[in-house]
Amino acid sequence: MLDLLDSDRLVSHQPLPTLLLSTQDDRVLSANDTAHRLFGPETSGRAFSELLQCDVSIAAVFFDAVAHFGTYIDRSLSLARPDGTALRLQSYGVQVQPDLVLISFLDLDEHDHRSRVAEQEAHQRAGLSQWQNIYGFFREVEAQNHLILEAAGEGIYGINAMGQATFVNRAAQEMLGWSSDDLIGRDLHATIHHKHLNGEHFPAHTCPIYASFRQEETKRVDDDVFWRKDGKPILVEYVSTPIYDHGVLAGAVVIFRDVTERKENERKLREALAQVEELKVKLEQENDYLLTEIRSARSHTGVVGVSPAIKSLNARIDLAARNKAHVLVSGPPGSGKSLTVSAIHEASDRARRPLVRISCDHLSAQELEAELFGYRRGAFAGATRDNTGKLIMAHNGTLHLDEIADLPKGVQAKLYDVLQRGHFQRLGDSTQTPVSLTVVATTSRDLMAELRAGRFRQDLYFALNVFSITCEPLHERPEDIPYLAKHFLDRTTRRLRLPTTRLSKSNIDALTQYEWPGNVRELENVIERAALLAQGGRLEFDFQRPDSSFAARSDVVLTQDDLRSLERENLQNALRRAGGKVSGQKGAAAMLGIAPTTAYSKIKSLEIDPKAFK
Numbered sequence: 001m002l003d004l005l006d007s008d009r010l011v012s013h014q015p016l017p018t019l020l021l022s023t024q025d026d027r028v029l030s031a032n033d034t035a036h037r038l039f040g041p042e043t044s045g046r047a048f049s050e051l052l053q054c055d056v057s058i059a060a061v062f063f064d065a066v067a068h069f070g071t072y073i074d075r076s077l078s079l080a081r082p083d084g085t086a087l088r089l090q091s092y093g094v095q096v097q098p099d100l101v102l103i104s105f106l107d108l109d110e111h112d113h114r115s116r117v118a119e120q121e122a123h124q125r126a127g128l129s130q131w132q133n134i135y136g137f138f139r140e141v142e143a144q145n146h147l148i149l150e151a152a153g154e155g156i157y158g159i160n161a162m163g164q165a166t167f168v169n170r171a172a173q174e175m176l177g178w179s180s181d182d183l184i185g186r187d188l189h190a191t192i193h194h195k196h197l198n199g200e201h202f203p204a205h206t207c208p209i210y211a212s213f214r215q216e217e218t219k220r221v222d223d224d225v226f227w228r229k230d231g232k233p234i235l236v237e238y239v240s241t242p243i244y245d246h247g248v249l250a251g252a253v254v255i256f257r258d259v260t261e262r263k264e265n266e267r268k269l270r271e272a273l274a275q276v277e278e279l280k281v282k283l284e285q286e287n288d289y290l291l292t293e294i295r296s297a298r299s300h301t302g303v304v305g306v307s308p309a310i311k312s313l314n315a316r317i318d319l320a321a322r323n324k325a326h327v328l329v330s331g332p333p334g335s336g337k338s339l340t341v342s343a344i345h346e347a348s349d350r351a352r353r354p355l356v357r358i359s360c361d362h363l364s365a366q367e368l369e370a371e372l373f374g375y376r377r378g379a380f381a382g383a384t385r386d387n388t389g390k391l392i393m394a395h396n397g398t399l400h401l402d403e404i405a406d407l408p409k410g411v412q413a414k415l416y417d418v419l420q421r422g423h424f425q426r427l428g429d430s431t432q433t434p435v436s437l438t439v440v441a442t443t444s445r446d447l448m449a450e451l452r453a454g455r456f457r458q459d460l461y462f463a464l465n466v467f468s469i470t471c472e473p474l475h476e477r478p479e480d481i482p483y484l485a486k487h488f489l490d491r492t493t494r495r496l497r498l499p500t501t502r503l504s505k506s507n508i509d510a511l512t513q514y515e516w517p518g519n520v521r522e523l524e525n526v527i528e529r530a531a532l533l534a535q536g537g538r539l540e541f542d543f544q545r546p547d548s549s550f551a552a553r554s555d556v557v558l559t560q561d562d563l564r565s566l567e568r569e570n571l572q573n574a575l576r577r578a579g580g581k582v583s584g585q586k587g588a589a590a591m592l593g594i595a596p597t598t599a600y601s602k603i604k605s606l607e608i609d610p611k612a613f614k
């Protein structure tokens with residue numbers, strides 16, 4: 001039999017609540033501390049059956065099993081807590097001696113509770129380490145994002161759903177002049193976006209940035225303005241994108257760029273282009289002006305004169321201008337043929353189109369052809385670049401063919417062809433060029449006589465002579481002389497800023513008595529020279545032929561044609577002075593010192609009509 005000391009030692013080492021029982025006496029011989037805590041401090045010495053909450057027979061069966069197997073475990077026993085409530089227990093019975101049983105208990109409720117707590121703790125520990133991993137990951141991502149945001153050249157800021165700044169990157173701070181601390185938590189629209197460039201208030205409800213998170217869509221704006229801390233505006237373009245936190249709209253991120261410099265450059269470029277355009281228009285206008293100047297220099301203030309011949313000329317000019325018909329203007333040199341051409345062009349509805357002049361008396365047939373029709377580069381040796389040609393230049397305008405009588409016959413045929421067909425081919429060009437022309441031809445020769453002599457094509461003559469105008473020689477309209485003289489005098493003194501000079505009665509008499517073989521051009525030259533040399537406002541006229549006359553130029557070499565036209569002009573002058581008389585004392589032959597027969601044969605060969613001088 002165990003003594004008390006052995007019994008206590010035996011139970012005190014047990015980790016679970018343990019009792020040593022005498023099955024024979026139904027007595028608890030010893031109980032460890034945990035058993036006392038579980039069943040109550042008075043457990044030792046008590047009858048075991050008093051502690052039971054189950055039937056005694058169940059305990060008897062348990063002890064029989066322990067006696068039989070030596071050790072036995074089951075959950076059939078139920079003991080009471082000190083408060084009398086039943087404990088759910090797992091009992092471990094060991095037969096220590098024939099009627100001594102050591103019985104340990106596992107409090108199943110307590111055990112379950114501990115298991116649950118342990119499980120929760122394990123779960124928490126596992127969760128914590130997982131969370132730590134995630135937290136670490138996000139911190140890393142955030143750090144990277146932060147670096148990216150800070151390194152970005154664009155300004156980036158975020159706003160929450162109330163429009164307050166949540167972050168502002170470095171570029172944004174630099175561009176706006178506001179620090180991040182200034183801005184975080186502030187209403188950004190009210191701070192940097194409150195007014196338009198023109199100073200007008202910018203209400204928040206119309207702000208595209210707010211709209212981006214109200215409407216949950218990305219907004220791009222390329223011409224807006226943000227206001228710096230120093231009150232200066234910066235021109236910006238930006239993208240505002242709504243952002244979400246766990247699926248819930250959280251605000252917007254705005255990425256913006258300062259485009260002030262770019263916009264300024266664009267503005268300067270636009271201004272420069274506008275200036276170029278303005279200059280272009282101005283240049284065009286100046287060209288127009290120059291054109292008009294040249295024309296008005298030719299025509300001065302228009303056709304001056306009061307004679308019936310000038311009145312009729314003006315009426316014919318108006319008529320010709322109203323028609324698109326080709327015109328033939330004839331008259332002696334210097335009588336105003338070119339002026340008439342200008343006046344017709346100016347009065348016509350082609351006035352805004354060019355008046356293109358070509359002299360037929362200075363160029364060879366090939367040169368004339370090239371000048372008129374133009375050519376492609378390489379069309380002939382020396383054609384190093386394309387030449388538009390005067391026909392094209394005069395398209396829808398006026399083509400002035402000066403001294404048409406000198407147009408070579410081959411070119412006459414081609415010109416007639418163009419006038420008939422309305423198109424032509426440039427030299428070296430395979431395509432036809434359409435052209436609409438109004439030709440005004442001038443001649444100081446008798447074109448009909450040229451036609452009769454076979455030097456001028458009949459078809460072209462009739463094509464050009466649809467409307468004919470004659471400029472009378474000046475000596476046939478002496479009443480125009482004072483007006484023309486005054487006109488040229490005023491013009492010269494004005495142009496050369498000379499002191500005002502008046503024409504005296506004797507001046508007018510001298511002018512009207514002179515023959516004016518060089519017609520109005522000669523009058524113009526005489527007046528200009530006199531105005532320049534005027535002494536004390538007095539005009540002195542020198543009626544010599546201008547320096548350009550053949551006789552005055554000793555170094556000039558004359559061609560056969562020159563000699564012929566000189567001879568013709570001389571004979572005409574003689575006939576004019578002789579009033580068309582050839583023979584006799586006051587006849588042209590006597591004036592020239594030649595026999596009348598010679599004079600008659602020259603008149604014939606030079607195709608002069610003496611009747612024209614009667």
Ligand SMILES: Nc1ncnc2c1ncn2[C@@H]1O[C@H](COP(=O)(O)OP(=O)(O)OP(=O)(O)O)[C@@H](O)[C@H]1O
Binds near residue numbers: 524
């Ligand atoms: N009635 C006029 N009123 C004002 N100026 C005139 C008049 N007639 C001629 N002129 C001027 O006289 C000068 C000679 O005239 P224009 O050149 O028209 O003559 P033209 O007959 O064409 O001469 P050419 O046959 O030699 O070319 C020009 O300066 C012209 O403006």
